[in-house]
Amino acid sequence: MTIAILALQGAFIEHEQVLHRLGHETLEIRNLADWQRYCSEVPEADRRLVIPGGESTAMTRIMRDENLLEPLREAILHGMPVLGTCAGLIMLDPQHLATMDIHVRRNAYGRQLGSFTANATVAGLPSANEKPFPMVFIRAPYIESVGDGVEVLASVDSHIVAARQGNQLAVAFHPELTDDTRLHELFLSL
């Protein structure tokens, strides 16, 4: 399977490395032409997208100027599985791609001094209860509230940090920075 990785800015290589380890290929999407190439090479049913961590303002700016916003939004609304991590979670909210019914608080834990790690259960993962998921939060957002049809998968200190709506998986932390591949595997199984 070839997975599209939004590679405008941020930690996209880390996602590629995880997916390569799991035996998949990736294609970096840096502009509209890259996306069109991905769509011509990969049949609609097999398309998947990762939106990595980074700065959501930087990604939004480039996405708008490259006319990537609409085609990606359309593909996600048509059911293409998508994994958004940290800034990628923000990109799915109503202010950006507007495909997920979630209300996000940016920089919810403050500046870099507020960055932290935690372990918490993520619903829907194999051995979810026995094996909490290692979570790295870097100037992270959290989800303040979710609409109908959004399933909360994980919370830390009573703040929502992982959610799913149909084929959309959004997490406030960075599974690409740890060795635990269960979230990527869940994404690949969608």
Add this chain to the structure above:
Amino acid sequence: MEDRTLLNRQLAQMLKGGVIMDVTTPEQARIAEAAGACAVMALERIPADIRAAGGVSRMSDPKMIRGIQEAVSIPVMAKCRIGHIVEAQILEAIEIDYIDESEVLSPADDVYHIDKRQFKVPFVCGAKDLGEALRRINEGATMIRTKGEPGTGDVIQAVRHMRLIQSEIRRVVSMREDELYEAAKQLAVPYELVRFVHDNGKLPVVNFAAGGVATPADAALMMQLGAEGVFVGSGIFKSGDPVKRAQAIVKAVTNYQNPKILAELSEDLGEAMVGINEQEIALLMAERGK
């Protein structure tokens, strides 16, 4: 590894593929953020003006830095003088996202750098060769940038430093394992760091380019030479059309391997910063702190 060090290295990972811009006012910070900067460096005077003004150059007024922190949501960095422990403590007290222990300011100590492991906030440091980079990492820096020659608009030194670091990395990778001890001795760095470079073919932290980047083509050049992102100091707000140039440099870093897009981005940018050639410089900032 200590949790904090890892988290601070990981913040740098999130900045990759991005442009960090020098700004002197909240207004400039907002322009930089809207243009797609992944972080801003708050300072009272950009390097070109520091050069022009001469005299001792110090940490910026914390109030000015706080104004910029309030203006934008992206990470805010600020510079302290090399070896100036207290300036760093002050920057940590105002919860800066990254401290640049920078040769752009006048050094406070001509022997010792700051023991950056004593801090919770992350540090980025300049380097012009592999030994300098690894020494700063050993002191606790969680991000490295080439020194280049700030405030000149001349990319030659950034190119020289990036090429040197990359070629030294390749040399270490190609060594027999029993040669690494001697390499550590020559580089004046711990064996473990040389071993990491040997095994991984890269620095253990993110490496950006800085010092003299003035055009989208300069930024893309640094990326092609192995930079993981770019700092642009004087190049943006010393140019004729800062908004357009800032946006163009951001997109050039994303599409650094695509000459067609780079050609479009390089059109109609107005005046670039005038710049000073390497040979015309009286003060070599890159020679500060080794």
